[in-house]
Amino acid sequence: MNICIFGSGAIGSYIGALLMKNGIKVSLICRGEHLKAIQNKGLLMQSAETNTEYSCKPIATDDPNNLEKQDYIIVTLKAHSAALTANTLTPLFKDSTTVVSAVNGLPWWYFYKANNQYENMKLRSVDPKNLQWDYITPERSLGCVVYPAAEIKAPGHVYHIEGDRFPIGEPDGSKSIRVQELSKILISSGLKSPVRKNIRADIWMKLWGNLAFNPISALTGETLEEIANNNKSCTIVKKMMLEGQAVAEALGINFPITLEKRIEGTRNVGAHKTSTLQDLELGRPMEIDALTKSVSEAGKIVNIPTPVIDKIYEKVKLKAIKAGCYINPNL
Template identity: 45%
Template sequence: MTRVCVFGAGAIGGYLAASLARAGADVSIVARGSHLAAIQANGLKLIKDGEETVWRVRASSDPRDLGEQDFVIVGMKAHAVPPVVGQFAPLLGKDTAVVPAVNGLPWWYFHGANTGTALDETWLESIDPGGAQWKGLGPERAIGCVVYPACDVPEPGVIHHSKGDRFTLGEPNGSDTERLRLLSELLIAGGLRAPRKARLRDEIWIKLWGNSSFNPVSALTGASLDVIGADPACRGLIHDIMVECKAIGEAIGARFGVTIEQRIQGGTDIVGHKPSTRHDVELGRPTEIDPLVSSVQELARRLAIATPTLDIVAALLRLQGQVLGLYSRKQNIENAIRAAS
């Protein structure tokens, strides 16, 4: 039986844990607080399509209780991972794969990328300060994952699924490995869509297009995606950010299979939806500024590409986060770049 540990079984991590349990995997989770207590007492409850299912999975706040795994899925917010990398060690055997199910540019991005730039086989300081994940987990363990479902945790121990079932997977070097196929098959058996892509980075950038533009504007204004896209001035702002991001992505080999207007309209068509960054603001949780925005800025500086529109929005977003106590990076992006150079 395949052993899978979900480290951080919140909304997305919990959804993956329940789906993998349905598939027959030996699932364990690392969680904490009231969420952990509820799962230990009552099991992990998933509410999907009006139906409730409960899955009994091993759960602990201490990874040492769970042992070595075949796969470790990281369900934490990207900015929360570097400080706790050392806690992953008891879960990692010789061949354990690590699957970061996170938003933004992943820490492993330049492993096996072959961009022809000085970025190859390096990390970005804005998302992996000091190379904590690169050194502590190892990029050779990484399997890429682009996350699309929308879920939330209405109460401890309960995962509510709203929409979406796709988790696109890919190896950093684009190969179709046995471990990649096994993970894809498990997710599919659990009722999810899990396509394997040789060019996963293209899909990362298509999603990042929206994350780096719609997310900050929504976080700052409180507006849903459809409202942002329907406002001419905000739509123009989103367009200009996407132009800048496209230039950065293409400079490191990404291919954009849709136009900017198509991508903007795709977001605008989602009526009433506010992205996770705005939800974090409303709930008083730390915001994902660095993986969604600072990482793009860091790339731009390293590639000598100007991003005047993104820089203005990013400055406002960071100030909002600092004023609200939701963003506490001690280094700004320019210092991070210098530290990595």
């Protein structure tokens, strides 16, 4: 069994270490000082949640041509990078290779086997050049939702903060051999990775909060707890979430909890900075297209207006451009 983690930053390195510990042959695609450290000294994974640590020496490279053909590829790149580098995965493919898109926001394959009038429509906000659709192809794809939080403490050192949920699912909701096989591997490696019948609903449940809290945090500098407790910020969040809910429901998604409970759950996370705010503070590209614009684009497809989402997206995009934290997907 060969599994490649494509884009092994914090989350990818964490998943890779868990798989290595479980005896899986793992290859990491990464770059820079993190790559050099893994190649020279190996990878150290520490978990604050389980109070454990594990050292391993996975295969690590920045060139997919150096690796064997893979059974599974788990893409853990930021959404904008995944959209622009999909063609580089092809040396890893054999006929049966499956690709798991562990990326925030609506996935590029969202309308594949959607079983509705929007079948095979494409989301330009997450796949502007159709590289993922054309090179990976939706037939290879499994969906997932990433809940673990981790960070790179130093090159070659990943620190798992919390979370072990990693649900996966087929676009058509079937319990295929490949999705069941991967689920068993991930579960035996320490992740809660059940096969979900409607992975799109799981994706929306996470995105429902992210589409609002992430851009608002970048605009205000507030933590999740501060946004939820700030009446002005939370009022905007609620308007954005209601628009997102309307889009999701038009696509056949039913949320199992109320908006208030979803916000309360986010409030309970505490003084946590969203990944979007962290990226802004560190001068890194921000995933605002995947987290916010994709919802607006889906709204246009189903004729649901998203005026508040659109307004906030434009504001945070402008801030990202000024800070050098926005990658134009069309260049």
